[in-house]
Amino acid sequence: MMKLILIWVFRLTAAIILLQTLYFKFTGAEESVYIFSTLGMEPYGRIGSGVVELIAAILILIPRTTLLGALLGAGVMLGAIFLHLFVLGIEVKNDGGELFILAIITFLCCIALIYWNKSKINNVLKLKL
Template identity: 60%
Template sequence: MEPNKYSTTKRVFLWMLQLTAAGIFLQTLFFKFTAAPESVYIFETVGMEPYGRIGSGIVELMASVFLLWPRRAWLGAALGLGTISGAIFFHLTTLGIEVQGDGGTLFYLALTVFVCCLAILILRRKEAIKGVKDLLNLNSY
């Protein structure tokens, strides 16, 4: 389904969701890629420094690009949902809601991304199903 086949209201809502998720991902990339002390602390705590920090940053960058590409926003949402689920898991099991006195900001941003990506996948489910079918049918490429 082409993005322009949506109603104006749905298109605006989808763009708000996509921009919110991509914006949060892109903002945190600076900290991951520059090895900011907070980011290094988080990934050391979960035993994934530096590979987890850099790897998740690369996946989040890919998710952001796809979220900003309307025909592939479903793929960005799927990548984003997967990576942010890991972040939420570690917040709930190892890091805690509050990390280094941030008042829970990182956790709440992760929840925001989770909700945005889930909503995008639900609203773009027909595109996602078609996209997965196309990916599985490699003869079409």
């Protein structure tokens, strides 16, 4: 029972973080535009990453597709972490490193969900897309 509660805490944490950033990406908030302009990916990278994060969050919340969502979320967050470390810097527009910390938290939640769902990996590999 405790494990199930913990899994849901990780699911909800990852999904909430992924979903709450969508508002800023989809409305063209100044910080989001700045980030993706710096990366040379504005507006397509901003909107595209928002769509991918939305899909990941939905998949994470559905128990049957949690593994796929966690894999997708971990990949996106790994990219965000590397971009913070090597291009953007940990602190973006005086945010105190908040976006970087949220990316790390989401990444770690996704890794935990992948670990707890590792028995389903063979099923994912058998998918014919």
